[in-house]
Amino acid sequence: MHRTRPAAALAALSISACLLAGCSTRPGDESDRRKASPAASGAAATPHIRLNAADGQKHVSVRRGGRVTVEAGRITNVSLATANGRAVRGAVSSDGRTWAPDAVLDHGTAHRLTVVAAGADGRKVTKKIAFTTVAKTDRFTGTFTPDNGSTVGVGMPVSFTFDKAITEKKAVESAIEVSSSSGQPVVGHWFGARRLDFRPQQYWRANSTITVRIRLDGIKGAEGAYGEQDKTVRFTVGRSQVSTVDAATHRMTVVRDGKTLKTIAITAGAENSPTWNGQMVISEKLISTRMNGATVGFAGEYDIPDVPHAMRLSTSGTFIHGNYWGADSVFGRTNISHGCVGLNDARGGGDPTQDGAWFYNNSLLGDVVVVRNSDDRTIAPDNGLNGWNMPWDQWKAGSAR
Template sequence: MNDTPRIRTVVSCTVLAVTLTAGATACAGSDGHPLSAKPYDAAEQISFNAPAQGKKADPDKALEITAKGDEGRITDVTAVDATGHHLAGELTADGQRWRSTGSLTAGGRYTVKVATENEGGAPGTRTFTFETAPAERALVVKFGPEAGTYGVGQPITADLSLPVKGKAARAVVERALKVRSTPSVEGAWHWVDDEKLHFRPKEYWPTGTKITVTGNLAGVKVGDKLYGGESKPLNLTIGDRVEAIADAGSHHMTVRRNGEVINTIPVTTGKPGFSTRNGIKVVLGKEYFVRMRSTTVGIAAGSSESYDLPVYYATRVTWSGEYVHAAPWSAGSHGVANVSHGCVGMSTGNAAWFYKTVRPGDIVQTINSYGDTMDTFGNGFGDWNLSWDKWRQGSALLGDAKSPTAPADIARLRPSI
């Protein structure tokens, strides 16, 4: 027979945990013909770098199996964890040593089957199990938003419990974060910073889409002494396609549902010096009542621009305080002029209708304003203002992993009228 041992390299995953147990088989036949004999117990023919009884293996160390002496050789090794993932490894040409090449999973349990043959060609076998120690540092992922029904513009967020900086480590994390939808869509993760990712499709989510988000990082080696932890899955449903376009030039807002115009509302937007941000925003939430004070946005009390007003039917589109809301004090300017401090104002009746019509994840777009473009990250969801090509560049798997970082000084809950 061929004296060259078979080299087996199996797809790697994550593994961890070492606890030894042994399984044996019957002795070989005495006729010297291995094909007609039952495999013998190879326990005395091989050694395994397992920890002492009752201890668990260090997942950062490779698994090694060695043939003892010159009386036989290893012909094959298969190592599988409790989830069915195979540990990649390599057998030397002389069959004397097998060493894992893939990373072990932390807190895992492996079953290892070793095949051997003796000098006469008789087959031997031995089965071990071992466990790996749990990770000292676990990277936990929290998905957002909360389970429920959202508009077609809702991004999926993944908040990491620890920073991940290197491209290789980011690729491990990103590969483990799965977004499955019905119908299926083309989409990608984008690294906002070292501790946050956003996922969005190339185009808005189709109406009625069912989404499931899972993190398969448990036990997976991410970086030096860093392994993934358990993540709670997320289920979302996408509702009707509701889009509101506020035209600062015409002073009107057009609202569409599934492509059909359902309302046109006279509005006022930000006046010079306080121009409403241009671009696509996503509804973040709704507040029936908000007390809006100019001091929260840096306008000194007592100045000609100061205000302190009770505001009703407030639909939030930025964390810094931009809303669509009732503005009865500027009724004479609705549909005529821009007089607000950055929000989109309208009559109380129209604001109540808008408040009841939209949900988080719906689109609110401002056009023809003198304001800057909505930030991509850090002040709400400006994700859709980034082209698809640039969005993909923020993926560790699809692009160069470079992306804008979220501004650190954005103040949350700052209402402006």
């Protein structure tokens, strides 16, 4: 690896580059270079310098802004410095075609970049630009679920939440690619200006691998909001498990890979606080938690410690969880909850023989729980990870692509 050198050393490097560099042309490639046929005429192609910023550009990526690529030639000199004269160290690749800073550039800093490249015949090309990197206050970030390397249920969407309102939705959505090893087409849908979910038309196919390519670095999301994330995330879809709660019969049927695994007696929402209907996705698992009605609009009605095996189904506070305070006789016979689905269980979750423990231990984040025959409306698609309740045509209409 060669590093940027003082002028005296660069002269020797320039001579070496002229002796060693080769040149080539590709049929039909006319982008910013001269067409040449060395075999026929002995002419060499003019070096073409590619930069990741334009002269005078602002909000330039701190990761890509100082990088240099040369085609039909080799780099002989690179000078990158801040406006106050502080040099930015970097290295030339072994083939002399690329140069990159040793570290990411400083945010909100003016830079000057000069690049000299030479062709096989010694002809030199120089390019100079000045640019300013994006300020820390002008960045946006997307947090997302599920996590890289996780194994999830078939209902788990890919969900992004941005820390700033996005106005350039097409640019942001186009910079995120979600694909499945099953070949299922995947479409994004915007819920407002800060949330973007991706899913296929039907649940993910069991045992497939989902790849999420995030290429937001340098993407303008809004005025004063530029992305910096550049990563690839992969997660696995496990077995297919969909559990159907019938609020009228007070039973839940757990179906795994098309076969009934277990039927469990439950208690759903009472008459004055029914459970949402619809397809709900498990988004959080808590072995034990405290549930206070004040957090979900039932102030003073309950405050229960050590609620076992709680699994979140909605942002608004719907859970499927163990219940130790109800009499055994309520399960399978009546609905007594404030909107959750309750399973017979022991306080704190210490008894593995209870129905709540069994369901918790046999559930993944992303598993689907379907509620039917409750005296409430269908849950909103953006209340939790529950976009499956939106018709496919409506889902596609919410894409910005």
